[in-house]
Amino acid sequence: MRARRLTLIFAAFAITTAVAVTAFSLLRSLIEPPARSGVAQVGGPFQLINHLGQPVSEADFKGRHMLVYFGYTFCPDVCPIELQTMSEALDQLGEAAQSVKPILITIDPERDTPEVLAAYREHFHPSLVALTGTVEQVRQAAKAFRVYYARTDDSADYFMDHSSFVYLMDPQGRYLTHFRPATSPEEMAKRIRAAL
Ligand code: NI
Numbered sequence: 001m002r003a004r005r006l007t008l009i010f011a012a013f014a015i016t017t018a019v020a021v022t023a024f025s026l027l028r029s030l031i032e033p034p035a036r037s038g039v040a041q042v043g044g045p046f047q048l049i050n051h052l053g054q055p056v057s058e059a060d061f062k063g064r065h066m067l068v069y070f071g072y073t074f075c076p077d078v079c080p081i082e083l084q085t086m087s088e089a090l091d092q093l094g095e096a097a098q099s100v101k102p103i104l105i106t107i108d109p110e111r112d113t114p115e116v117l118a119a120y121r122e123h124f125h126p127s128l129v130a131l132t133g134t135v136e137q138v139r140q141a142a143k144a145f146r147v148y149y150a151r152t153d154d155s156a157d158y159f160m161d162h163s164s165f166v167y168l169m170d171p172q173g174r175y176l177t178h179f180r181p182a183t184s185p186e187e188m189a190k191r192i193r194a195a196l
Contacts, residue, residue, distance in 0.1 A: 042167060042175040043068075044144035048105065048133040051117040056131065058173045065100045065176075065196065066169040070147040070162060072108035073120040078164050078181065080123070086166060087125035088185035089192060096196055097127070099171075104130045107149035107162050109138045168195060 043058075050056045067086055071079030083104060090097040102125055106112035109132045112120075117130035132138065142149060149162035166179040166188070176195050179188050 042145055043169050043173055046141035046144060047137050048131040048141060049114055051114050051121055051130040053114040061101050062173060063171050065171060067100050067102045068167040068169060070105045070107050070142055070145065072106050072160050073112050073116055074108065082164060082166060083124045085185050085188060089188035090125050092185060092189035093193060096193060099196060100192060102128045104128060105141055106132045107138060107142055108160050109133055109135055168192060
């Protein structure tokens, strides 16, 4: 009798655990891109405009790793912190940073013109490229990288809600890994170095 009750308790525990683990991984897949898998599911072709006003596509970055972040220049907190982290990580990589291209893609193309981006990028790593485009071009790029963004309101000084991951892509433009918000520059540099 006692053994049977224990068996039931263990079975109930195992089922509860399995359900919880499944629910957690489902939830996680909704908010975060997948860990590296055989096929690239993050990234892809994009057509955008750089901070010099020139058209660029993913093909222009082939041959170097891309360190990609989607954000916007009016962001009061998260974006500048993440861009600063990318900049410090590249500084820590030293010579190896030459094979990594840091890229900011705006999710606010209506305000982030090439001129605005050109001024903004001056605050960060000298090799940072800042990209904008038409609303549709930006939408396509964000979709390829599974980036969520939305305008918060209709006022003139609106904010943008957006996901905030830094993506590391290989020299063929394929997804390697991503960094969660608030990753330290040391951690980012270490993991980039390991991936080069
Ligand atoms: Ni932001």
